Amino acid sequence: MxxxxxxxxxxxxxxxxxxxxxxxxxxxxxxxxxxxxxxxxxxxxxxxxxxxxxxxxxxxxxxxxxxxxxxxxxxxxxxxxxxxxxxxxxxxxxxxxxxxxxxxxxxxxxxxxxxxxxxxxxxxxxxxxxxxxxxxxxxxxxxxxxxxxxxxxxxxxxxxxxxxxxxxxxxxxxxxxxxxxxxxxxxxxxxxxPALAPLTTNETLLTDLSGVSLSVEWSTYKSNRLLEKGINDLLFTHHGFSGPAILDASHWVIRDKAELIINFTKKSAEQWRDFIIEHPSTTTLSLISDIVPLRLAKAIIEKTGVESSERVGNLTKDRRKALIEAMCHYKLDITGNRGLAVAEVxxxxxxxxxxxxxxxxxxxxxxxxxxxxxxxxxxxxxxxxxxxxxxxxxxxxxxxx
Ligand SMILES: Cc1cc2nc3c(=O)[nH]c(=O)nc-3n(C[C@H](O)[C@H](O)[C@H](O)COP(=O)(O)OP(=O)(O)OC[C@H]3O[C@@H](n4cnc5c(N)ncnc54)[C@H](O)[C@@H]3O)c2cc1C
Structure with missing residues (x-):
């Protein structure tokens, strides 16, 4: 008893x-x-x-x-x-x-x-x-x-x-x-x-990078208001995105439908504008691939439509802006998340x-x-x-x- x-x-x-x-x-x-x-x-x-x-x-x-x-x-x-x-x-x-x-x-x-x-x-x-x-x-x-x-x-x-x-x-x-x-x-x-969950995307340019991992600065925004930001590793996967940066950001995206912005370079747009002025003969590819893995650098170039061999000093103002935006203010196109079956909490x-x-x-x-x-x-x-x-x-x- x-x-x-x-x-x-x-x-x-x-x-x-x-x-x-x-x-x-x-x-x-x-x-x-x-x-x-x-x-x-x-x-x-x-x-x-x-x-x-x-x-x-x-x-x-x-x-x-x-x-x-x-x-x-x-x-x-x-x-x-x-x-x-x-x-x-x-x-x-x-x-x-x-x-x-x-x-x-x-x-x-x-x-x-x-x-x-x-x-x-x-x-x-x-x-x-x-x-x-x-x-x-x-x-x-x-x-x-x-x-x-x-x-x-x-x-x-x-x-x-x-x-x-x-x-x-x-x-x-x-x-x-x-x-x-x-x-x-x-x-x-x-x-x-699902909190601390991997996120999904249909952007094949990025899912093709499956296996690439790098440290990024992430920030989440709702109605243009910053909710949270941090620095941590992002991992590209067949489904979209994972790694500590994504898991930490995910609950804002899932619960609050927040936008998730990634700075792949951890430098500001301002710093990149100055860098380009100081190094006009650098090619777009070497500019980015010095900072991020080559496969990602190529994807960013493809996304912005610039030529990889183009010298940064020769870029039009709009193209330079698009390149810098993709490097340090990339808005991930999130379609969903991997759900409770895999979410950590x-x-x-x-x-x-x-x-x-x-x-x-x-x-x-x-x-x-x-x-x-x-x-x-x-x-x-x-x-x-x-x-x-x-x-x-x-x-x-x-x-x-
Ligand atoms: C893949 C993964 C990795 C993680 N890594 C980390 C990490 O490294 N560090 C960290 O801090 N957190 C990590 N977490 C989160 C962490 O595991 C959880 O936050 C933590 O285990 C919660 O503890 P808990 O005891 O509240 O619940 P649980 O660990 O989920 O335990 C609940 C227990 O209750 C039992 N139970 C449920 N219902 C019943 C029932 N009806 N009758 C009898 N028993 C029942 C379950 O079988 C289970 O054993 C991870 C989670 C996952 C999924």
Whole structure:
């Protein structure tokens, strides 16, 4: 018979495992129910199998939510990046290594499985249990207890932590049913959309560049207002565009229908005008190919209709303008995105104002806690999504005591 003081966690992902560890550390009998036959499939595929566990710097501006930035700022003080790093390195024995070019932290072993196994080991050492192949199909609260129907059995709990993730890459087990469980327990959910998702185009001039990658400056605009800009790598693909620059920009394009402008050269139009005046005998091809990969340089030349052997000093004013525009103000013709099947995270979800952010307890159902991607917070590329999962999970787990 289940005991009355059992804390049940639904979902053995990054947030669920962390929440369970902190619930067990605070003395709760802790049981995790997981759909899949193993824990945290998303950790395993994260960072290309290396797991970009954390960023090296964090600020509220690295996250997007319909809640105010101030809420996040206060939250991040409850478990700072440094404290989280100490937890991994010294408490669960996952040494971390900084990738200096990107500022990302990876496990020193460069293997995601090390992170997943360490979290799971810590939970089991604390007496916590994970029940695999336990897909939760319904939850009700009756007589002060949660009655949780799974594929094989019915489990009861006094405290329930919902850590079912979002809807992205559903083959990992996060199929969006968690939103339905939240709804059955009184919550709403903001419309979901693929965030951090590759974008598509019909512009064959660019899809023909599949495999070309370079660092660019990207900016997103809505009604001529700059929403966000950044510098990161763009990868051309058969479908369109991917890479960290595109993933970071994608949620503005997908959610806000923003325009995405790329500066392939990271120099301003002004600087290029001056350069051309100073170097009139340079050919158009050598001007661009000194800065970007040759295949892209040729595509830009084709796009603007100039001759590759033409000297820049001989270009008409209009052609010079078109060339500079294509180099540093290229508006990507986006037709769509690759969808939730490949998006790294799901935008939208349960609004933050439906939980008490000191404890992550639901404001709708007493004894219910929510953490991780199911909530309306997304982080940019760079370990920010795991940071969010962990910071929210620790508070939720600890608060069940
Ligand atoms: C390809 C890819 C690469 C990524 N790389 C990174 C990275 O390097 N760094 C980073 O910070 N973020 C990365 N992310 C994002 C990160 O993986 C997620 O933000 C994070 O895993 C969310 O944690 P979570 O625990 O909230 O949800 P999830 O990790 O999705 O875990 C939810 C768990 O709940 C289980 N579950 C769902 N419904 C039920 C149910 N009804 N019953 C029982 N169990 C259920 C699922 O099977 C799953 O195990 C990546 C994502 C993808 C897809």
């Amino acid at each position: 289940p005991e009355r003081d059992t804390t049940v966690v639904i979902g053995a992902g990054a947030a669920g495992l962390m929440a369970a560890i902190w619930a067990a550390r605070s003395g709760q009998k802790t049981v995790v129910l997981e759909t899949k036959a193993q824990a945290a499939k998303k950790i395993l595929i994260s960072g290309g199998g290396r797991c970009n566990l954390l960023p090296s710097v964090v600020s509220e501006s690295d996250f997007f939510s319909n809640s105010s930035d101030n809420v996040l700022k206060r939250l991040f003080r409850t478990w700072t990046l440094e404290q989280m790093q100490m937890f991994f390195e010294y408490e669960i024995d996952v040494p971390l290594e900084l990738e200096s070019e990107t500022g990302k932290l990876f496990p020193a072993a460069q293997k995601a499985i090390v992170v997943r196994d360490a979290l799971q080991r810590e939970l089991v050492n604390l007496g916590g249990e994970i029940k695999f192949d336990h897909q939760v199909t319904d939850v009700k609260k009756m007589n002060g207890e949660f009655v949780i129907a799974c594929s094989h059995e019915v489990v009861t709990a006094t405290k329930l932590i919902l850590a079912t993730g979002g809807k992205s890459v559903p083959k990992t087990g996060s199929d969006g049913f968690g939103y339905e469980i939240a709804r059955r327990l009184g919550h709403s959910s903001l419309a979901n959309y 799901t935008g939208g979800g349960v609004p933050l104002d439906e939980v008490n952010l000191s404890t992550f307890e639901s404001r709708k159902t007493e004894g219910l806690y929510l953490c991780g991607e199911i909530l309306d917070v997304i982080g940019r590329i760079g370990g920010y999504n795991f940071y969010w999962a962990f910071v929210s999970a620790r508070l939720a787990g600890e608060s069940t005591k």
